[in-house]
Each structure stands twice: as C-alpha cells, then as structure tokens.
Amino acid sequence: MRRRPLRSRPVQCLAIVIVIVLGLASRKYPQALPAVLGKWPGDALWAWMMFLMVGFLRPAWSTAAVAALAAAICFAVEFSQLIRTPWLVALRDTTLGHxxxxxxxxxxxxxxxxxxxxxxxxxxxxxxARLGRRR
Structure with missing residues (x-):
C-alpha cells in the first residue's frame, strides 16, 4: 500500500523557484543584507532548496527523513570541495558548477x-499547520 504524499509537487516546485530566486539575489545584491552575514544567506538558501528538492522527489517521506537526506547531500557536496582533481576544479570554475x-x-x-x-x-x-486549520 502506498503512503499518501505529505507534500504537493506543484507547491514544492513553486517553493524551489522562489528559494532559487532569493538565493541568486542574495549573491547578486549582497549589499541588501547585513555585511556580517557574508555569503551565509546564499548557503542557507542553497540548503533549503536541497530540502525542497528532496521533498519534491520523495513527497511521502517524513520531514525528518527529507531533512536528513538534504543535510547529507549538502555535507557531501561541501566535503567534496576538498577534492582538487583538474576536471572537478574546471567544472567548479563554470557558473553552474560553482x-x-x-x-x-x-x-x-x-x-x-x-x-x-x-x-x-x-x-x-x-x-x-495552516492547511490543517483550513480543513
């Protein structure tokens, strides 16, 4: 028996687009945010996007499971930056790769x-919680 999805894919997709736009804006217009935050807002939004993408791909998973996989992916990507092979450095030098x-x-x-x-x-x-109150 399949579990009922906890998430709506159209809502997830819209949220992904919004978070991507916010993340790109945080990098393009860093002066709009307190300087003390540095590049952290963009990093936090990137992880939030990853959370949303995992939820999009696995709408029936619990929030905890989605969060755990998103954290694992984010940490794996960060630690992969310690790998300095030429082809990976070249990939990271592209806009999309970066x-x-x-x-x-x-x-x-x-x-x-x-x-x-x-x-x-x-x-x-x-x-x-908001959806639960409306039903």
Whole structure:
C-alpha cells in the first residue's frame, strides 16, 4: 500500500523557484543584507532548496527523513570541495558548477546548511499547520 504524499509537487516546485530566486539575489545584491552575514544567506538558501528538492522527489517521506537526506547531500557536496582533481576544479570554475558544487571547503558553511534546512522544516511545519486549520 502506498503512503499518501505529505507534500504537493506543484507547491514544492513553486517553493524551489522562489528559494532559487532569493538565493541568486542574495549573491547578486549582497549589499541588501547585513555585511556580517557574508555569503551565509546564499548557503542557507542553497540548503533549503536541497530540502525542497528532496521533498519534491520523495513527497511521502517524513520531514525528518527529507531533512536528513538534504543535510547529507549538502555535507557531501561541501566535503567534496576538498577534492582538487583538474576536471572537478574546471567544472567548479563554470557558473553552474560553482552554484551547484561550490568552490572551496569552509567548515562554517556546514552551519549555514543546517540553518537553511531548519528553515525548510519550520516553513513546512507551518504550512501543514495552516492547511490543517483550513480543513
């Protein structure tokens, strides 16, 4: 027996687009955010996008399972930045490669990823609570 999806794919898709736009804007217009945040908003939004993408691909999974896989992917991508093979460095030197794979390992990014995933969990929980009140 298949479980009923917890997430709507059209809603997930819209949320992914919104978070991508916010993430790109955070990098293009960093002056719009407090300088002390540096590039962390973009990193947090990238992790939130990953949370949404995992939820899109696995709509029946629990929020905890989606968050765990999203964190594992984010951490794996960050640690992969320690690998400096020429072809991977060349890929990261492209715009898309840099946006997806990053460029250099920073342990502080791991915290930003956890914050982004926590935001995803919080918004998903609020969304579900709001839907529950309307039914």
């Amino acid at each position: 946006l997806v794979l990053g460029s250099g390992f920073h342990a502080s990014d791991l915290l930003a990823y956890l914050v982004g995933i926590a935001l995803g969990v919080a918004f998903e929980s609020m969304w579900r």
